[in-house]
Amino acid sequence: MEFDVFHNLATGFAAALSLKNLGFALLGCLLGTLIGVLPGIGPIPTIAMLLPITFGLEPLSALIMLAGIYYGAQYGGSTTSILVNIPGEAGSIVTTLDGHPMARQGRAGAALGVAALGSFFAGCVGTVFIAAFGPPLAALAQQFNSPDYFSLMVLGLVTAVVLAHGSVVKAVGMVLVGLLLGLVGTDVNSGLTRYTFGISAIWDGIDFLPLVIGMFGIVEIIRNLEQRQLHRVPVSARIRDLWPSGQDFRDSWRPVLRGTALGSLLGILPGGGAVLAAFASYTVEKKMADEPGRFGKGAIEGVAGPEAANNAGAQTSFIPLLTLGLPSNAIMALMMGAMIIQGIQPGSAVMTKHPDLFWGMVASMWIGNAMLLVINLPLIGLWVRLLSVPYRLLYPAILLFCVIGVYSINTNVAQLVITAIFAVFGYVLMRFGCEPAPLVLGFILGPLMEENLRRSLVLSRGDPMIFLERPISAVLLAMTLAVVAMIVLPQIRRTREEAFQE
């Protein structure tokens, strides 16, 4: 494989630097920062809400904008974590631990500056990571056959379940329910409809958007409304000198490097991504510190490391999707949905069939990160003022945009009914302690898993041993087993529980 990374990156920059695509990158970054700042709406419902608008765009523009929302949210989330102790987004929960104490000591500027610069650095490294590791992984994926793909999906789903927070058994259950929901509609092989109950709106399967908007967007609104006190935030933090001091730089460059490395690696893992990376980095920094006691009281290392890690993780979590066609978390499942809607099957073929799309996206991530640095630092005051918009004015707007998004798919009332059903369904399951993210992963992989299982068993004439006889598949299953063994071992289990405790 003679993939010339730099030549490819040049092609990518050429595609991404067109005026139109720059515009979409900017729009995505702005929207991402906005929702990152606002508590009560995360990147998942936002991306879902905006999907219908991207139908009419070129694939590259659509993906650039959606990706911008994802990493823009990481930046915006850290701003509010530091200034008002409210993580606008899950990846920046850790940042509140030391970022907000820093702000209270009058060092908000230093915290924000280090967070932004660390994130920018991590974003750059993440981009290079994708450029370097994408092609070899895609080349490997071209050796894959149906049994290998099936085992890959098993590995991906199992790892995602183990790394997600909450009960593992329930997460497995949610994945299975997702897989089953993914099968609703016409079976491509027999032409028979399954579980449609004669409802024509789901003959082609349950649409992705009503499910995601219902289970994430609407459930989130309902849950926020249940809180008696709708939070209003006193914004008192003043931001003086935004630039960190020389001492701050000396204290934080090592955590940034470590966080970037950790985030880049964890981002690639299925189920990994920004949230896990941030938690892991915080734990590492605390372990390595000379005086761990400073953590939680405004240690700059506790901001620098996790901020770098969550951005690197956000970036590299695109790798499994773009090279193997395997979404590693719910946001990547959405990106996969967006690609499929655009007629692009994610996987190793993206790089060979649509090189400008792949490299354009990689390049746009770097551009987006640079934009975010520029948008964020000078505009922090504006973003923070947005926080004072009370939730009672915010949620009707969010609800309206969610509903318009769902209705725009095919102007069918049935989609709204399905949204409402999934909202209630997701709400009830949430009450039982079941998270919706694994279900979405299963949902998007359901048809693919069935097809690959079918093809594998046709190849082997019904002998399931084929999954162990093919070397790639056997290795993937062995890895799955190792992951399962990990969760059973009590020591690792305890660490996992600690890591997810806020």
Add this chain to the structure above:
Amino acid sequence: MVRVRSPQDLGAGAAFLLIGAAGAYFGNDLAFGTASRMGPGYFPTLLSWLIIGIGVIVGFRGLTIEGPAIEPIQLRPILFVVAAILMFGYLLDTIGLALTAIVLTTVAAYARRDASLGEALLLGAGLALFAVLVFVYALSQPLPAWWGR
């Protein structure tokens, strides 16, 4: 005497059992086929039974391992939010996006106990204007702005 130790787990177990049972029951008339020639019912049936298995495990844990209680379900937010969604769907074609947006905003506002009608109408008018300008005119989404198209 059986005692519920983790209501959340017991509830989740029951939910999984129900979903799995529904999957198996309604997938019953789909041909199962054999492993080498999987019928349309093969994978769904397999999944349904796995879900039932998970339901049993989770439910059993609910009876044996101590766990958190289920937070009480508040009906008001769910009912009003769901009503707002459904009304939007049924009204949009007849009265257009602008008026529907106002209706949705107002109904949604009452998901809170201390809603104010005046504020809701004002917010609704603002959002209606924004939605019509952005979604109908700027993005040309297939939505009628006014009644009767």
